[in-house]
Structures are given as C-alpha cells and as structure tokens.
Amino acid sequence: MKITWSRLFSSVAVALCAAVSACGPMEDELAADDESLVACGAALAVRAVTASSDDGNVAANVLDGDRNTRWSALGKGSTLTVDLGSRQPLCGVSIAWYRGDVRKSTFALSASADGQTFAPLTSETSSGTTTRLRTTLLPVGATGRYVRVTVNGNLENDWASITEVRVRGEATTGGGTGGGTAGGIGGGIGGGAGSAGTAAPVFNGSTAYVEIGDDDAYSQVTHGGLTIEAWVRPDSLSMSHREGSGYVHWMGKGEAGAHEWTTRMYQAGNAESRDNRISFYHFNPSGGLGAGSYFQDPVKVGEWIHVVGTIDQTTLRIYKNGALRDSDLLSGYSIRPQNTSSPLRIGTRDFNSFFQGSVARVAIYSAPLPPARIAAHYAARTGNYDAAVLSESTLVGYWRLNETSGTTAFDATGRHHGSYKGGAVVGGAQFRP
Numbered sequence: 229m230k231i232t233w234s235r236l237f238s239s240v241a242v243a244l245c246a247a248v249s250a251c252g253p254m255e256d257e258l259a260a261d262d263e264s265l266v267a268c269g270a271a272l273a274v275r276a277v278t279a280s281s282d283d284g285n286v287a288a289n290v291l292d293g294d295r296n297t298r299w300s301a302l303g304k305g306s307t308l309t310v311d312l313g314s315r316q317p318l319c320g321v322s323i324a325w326y327r328g329d330v331r332k333s334t335f336a337l338s339a340s341a342d343g344q345t346f347a348p349l350t351s352e353t354s355s356g357t358t359t360r361l362r363t364t365l366l367p368v369g370a371t372g373r374y375v376r377v378t379v380n381g382n383l384e385n386d387w388a389s390i391t392e393v394r395v396r397g398e399a400t401t402g403g404g405t406g407g408g409t410a411g412g413i414g415g416g417i418g419g420g421a422g423s424a425g426t427a428a429p430v431f432n433g434s435t436a437y438v439e440i441g442d443d444d445a446y447s448q449v450t451h452g453g454l455t456i457e458a459w460v461r462p463d464s465l466s467m468s469h470r471e472g473s474g475y476v477h478w479m480g481k482g483e484a485g486a487h488e489w490t491t492r493m494y495q496a497g498n499a500e501s502r503d504n505r506i507s508f509y510h511f512n513p514s515g516g517l518g519a520g521s522y523f524q525d526p527v528k529v530g531e532w533i534h535v536v537g538t539i540d541q542t543t544l545r546i547y548k549n550g551a552l553r554d555s556d557l558l559s560g561y562s563i564r565p566q567n568t569s570s571p572l573r574i575g576t577r578d579f580n581s582f583f584q585g586s587v588a589r590v591a592i593y594s595a596p597l598p599p600a601r602i603a604a605h606y607a608a609r610t611g612n613y614d615a616a617v618l619s620e621s622t623l624v625g626y627w628r629l630n631e632t633s634g635t636t637a638f639d640a641t642g643r644h645h646g647s648y649k650g651g652a653v654v655g656g657a658q659f660r661p
C-alpha cells in the first residue's frame with residue numbers, strides 16, 4: 229500500500245512539474261522548501277525543542293537552518309518535541325530528513341496542550357526523494373503548544389534522523405493586537421505567527437542601539453555563506469555622530485581586532501562625495517580596507533529602504549528594494565572572513581558612530597538567499613512580510629524589533645534575544661514600507 233501511495237505521489241508530483249515546466253531549476257530558488265506544491269500558514273516561532281534521546285546529534289540542530297546538522301536517535305518510537313511557548317492553531321509540519329533523498333522514514337505527528345498528553349494528528353512515510361523541507365498538512369482545527377514527531381524507523385534501519393523542522397500555523401491577520409499578542413505568546417516571542425504589526429524602534433543618533441550577543445551562525449565562515457536583511461529609515465541625511473570620511477554604521481558585527489561585516493550610510497558633506505551612499509562591507513578581523521558593495525541614490529528622510537547583503541565563498545552583494553545593485557569579490561581586498569566574538573549591534577557597530585532613525589525586521593540567514601527570494605521578500609512588504617522571512621529554512625535570527633514595551637528585542641527563531649540600550653525608543657516608529 230505504501231508503494232502504491234508513493235507511486236501515486238510521484239506521478240502527481242511529476243504531473244505538477246510538467247504543468248509548471250519549472251520544477252527542476254526552481255527547486256534551489258525555493259530555498260529548500262516545497263511550498264509551491266503544499267503550503268499553509270507560516271513557520272511558527274519556537275521556544276524549545278527536546279528529544280527522547282540523541283547520539284550526540286542534538287535536538288537543537290533541527291532549528292539551526294543548516295541541513296548539514298541533524299538530530300539523531302536510535303530506536304523506533306524516538307520522539308522530537310517542539311514547544312511553541314503557547315497554544316497555537318496548527319496547519320502543517322515541515323520536515324527535512326537526513327538522507328531524505330534515499331531513505332523513507334515512517335513517522336507520526338501529535339500535539340499536546342500540556343506536554344504530557346498527546347493527541348494523534350496524522351501519520352505518514354517521507355518521500356525518499358528529497359533532503360529538503362517537505363510539509364505534511366494537519367487536520368483542520370488542529371491546535372497545540374507542543375508538537376511531537378515520533379519516528380518509527382526507516383527503510384534502511386531504526387534510526388530517527390532529521391535535519392530541520394518547522395511547525396506551521398495559520399497566519400493571523402491584522403496588526404491591531406500588537407502589544408497584547410506579543411505578551412500573550414509565552415512572553416518569550418514577540419509579534420505572533422502572522423502579521424508582526426507596525427511597531428519599530430527609534431534610534432537617537434547619539435547613544436541608542438540594540439545589542440545581540442555573538443553567535444557563530446552570524447559569521448560567513450560557519451556555513452560558508454550569509455545573508456543580512458533589514459529595513460532602514462533614515463531620519464536625517466546629515467547625522468552628527470559620524471566617523472571616518474563622514475559615515476555612520478547602522479548595523480554591524482565588528483570591534484577592534486574582531487571585525488566581520490557591517491552596513492553604512494554616508495552622510496551629507498562627507499569627504500568622499502558619497503552622500504546618501506548605503507553600503508555593505510566585509511572586513512578581515514584586523515579591519516582596514518574592506519570589500520564593499522553599495523548603492524548611492526537620492527534618499528528621503530523618513531523613507532523605508534529594504535537592504536539585503538549576501539556573501540558566498542567569493543562574492544559580496546547588495547540589494548536595494550529587492551533588486552541586485554552591486555557585487556564585489558572578497559579577493560579584491562584580500563578578505564578572508566573569520567568567526568570572531570564581536571556582538572551584533574543595530575544602530576551602531578562599535579560606538580564610533582550612531583544611526584539616527586529606525587531599523588526594523590532584521591534577519592540573518594546562514595546562506596546567501598537566492599535573488600528570487602529577496603525579490604519575493606520585498607514584494608511581500610505590504611502583505612505578510614513576516615511569513616516570507618519565517619519560511620526560509622536557513623533563517624538563524626529574526627529580530628522584528630516590533631516590541632512596544634520592555635528592553636528585550638526578541639529573536640523569533642528563539643535562538644538569541646537582544647537588548648535595547650542607550651535610550652532606544654521601543655515602539656517609537658511605525659514600520660510602513
């Protein structure tokens with residue numbers, strides 16, 4: 229019966245591919261997901277993930293955005309349990325399997341309100357045709373705080389081995405519940421599953437910033453690539469706390485002897501005729517000259533600009549509003565990215581300059597996002613932008629900066645929350661791209 233199902237599914241998949249005539253080449257651009265075929269809601273923020281056992285490949289590896297790391301446990305009935313922090317409407321579970329293009333794993337999904345009593349939702353056998361995330365839809369009306377994957381072996385052996393998991397929920401609509409929702413979701417996760425509302429912080433250009441501790445996932449060398457994405461709103465074209473030839477760092481990971489990447493905006497009257505230039509750089513740890521890509525367009529005070537910087541093994545790129553604008557070879561400046569211990573800061577890099585304005589919806593991915601995905605994110609700016617970000621399997625950090633109280637800048641991936649410092653005005657701006 230399973231073979232019949234498998235054959236049926238394969239022929240359906242082939243038929244769909246033929247119909248859209250783009251399945252093969254599109255697969256990489258779909259960022260490791262099959263959402264073009266089966267999709268629901270958005271990936272929900274996760275508070276914790278635990279497993280019945282492991283062999284040293286721990287449960288947390290299913291949330292690191294890297295399909296080269298996995299959770300593994302020996303024995304039929306091994307379980308992986310995701311804690312969403314509070315009870316949520318559920319619509320699907322996306323799983324990427326270790327050796328997923330070779331093995332078919334048999335698994336069951338269940339949910340629980342209390343982490344003790346689990347109600348079965350559905351059971352299935354994995355495709356055996358892909359190592360990418362594949363979504364299993366759940367029965368209409370499913371809810372739960374805890375979602376459990378029980379693996380009952382695979383066609384090769386009794387190992388349970390999963391590289392990535394996302395629990396998906398129906399996106400809530402409207403941003404009107406803003407602060408209340410953020411507080412309601414377990415107190416640990418800002419925003420909510422769907423719309424993240426419109427709140428954004430204000431940085432005063434002299435002391436205010438957000439700081440997030442070092443995480444190796446924010447370094448190019450850790451996974452061989454990186455994407456930095458943010459929305460930035462300058463409130464001045466002539467900010468006073470500038471450095472160098474007349475620029476401010478509005479976000480960056482770099483300190484003396486521990487430089488990695490940074491973003492800049494050049495200010496009016498700078499010494500290099502770079503007024504309004506917005507740039508993305510990578511440095512060697514010692515600093516000095518960096519490889520940088522930029523765009524230099526007229527900027528209006530109060531304008532929200534979507535900025536994405538990517539780095540692969542050889543090349544740095546910058547995108548503005550979904551479009552590639554510039555690229556530069558790391559080798560052009562002899563840059564060899566390193567993993568350092570410098571923190572990530574938003575509003576400044578290392579206190580030598582400060583940004584005046586707002587920065588919101590900062591995301592980091594452990595790979596260069598494909599151009600089509602970057603364009604799709606920009607296109608989603610007036611729709612469910614949050615869902616577009618959370619759908620990326622390589623997402624390793626997402627600070628919506630949509631808090632309306634407190635000093636914690638929540639990371640929607642649950643990996644690494646940050647802190648508002650130096651008088652940053654939480655919820656002082658409206659994110660309206």
Ligand SMILES: [Ca+2]
Binds near residue numbers: 298392
């Ligand atoms: Ca992983």
Ligand SMILES: [Ca+2]
Binds near residue numbers: 442570
């Ligand atoms: Ca590090």
Ligand SMILES: [Ca+2]
Binds near residue numbers: 520521522554555556
């Ligand atoms: Ca260039």
